[in-house]
Amino acid sequence: MKSTLPSMSFQSPCFKIQPATQQSLWPPRRQSTRKPGLPLKLIRAALGPDANGGLLNADRRGATLPSSPLSDVVQEFYSSLNERNSKRLDKLMAPDCIIEDxxxxxxxxxxxxxxxFKRLMESMGEKVKFAIDEVCQGAGRTAAVMWHLEWNGYIIPFSRGCSFYICSVNGAVLLIRKIHIFNESPLKPGKWALEILNIVTNLFNVFPKPAEGFLKDPEAVAQPFINLYKFYVEPFIIPFLAYYTHFWTYVGRGLSMVLHILYNLYKRLM
Structure with a gap:
């Protein structure tokens, strides 16, 4: 099931090391105009109420997304991650759930x-938690979540991300079927990003056939280099490395024998 979410602008959070402040609820948004070819969809958005778990903790005061089966699944999902509860997390995902990261x-x-997700919870340790910045719920069983990571209540730089969830009904239970995860890049090219885009698009226009092949299968670009290494480099470098390793083994043995002889001479002379 595919769904199209209307474009929304998100305010970039400050990345200074400081606790996140409490934020208020945004009112529900409705799309006022219909564009040709784009379905009209309801968007409900809410900001996380605090820095120590956002809308994941039901016992904390603050704004929360209006209760619905989809928002409950999203809250339970991040609550399970923060509590390192893998069994509860498995119950929220469909057996064929996949991730596009x-x-x-x-x-x-x-x-x-x-x-x-098991390795993610292990890597988070005890003090790292997900904090929710904003949740947007689209028509159908789709939702988008803006989040960041915090350590002991402090924002971790370069830890922002956005996740899109597609859910399906299994009997009477709503389960997560697909997750799209977009992570913040630590590299900030700034204005050079547009220059790089301009260079890439010009190369694509000049060499359309190689560009089509690259876009269809990016990994195929590296295959000629792999074949070159396999047939022309590997047959020579492997024997050389083997010889080099044995050479230093013999050198080590020779030095050991020399030191042993010098030690015995020293003992006799003394």
């Missing part, structure tokens, strides 16, 4: 998805 070249299948 910008940090990976290919989508993660169901098996890798469970491993991914």
């Amino acid at each position: 910008t940090a990976y070249y290919k989508p993660l299948d169901a098996k890798c998805t469970h491993i991914y």
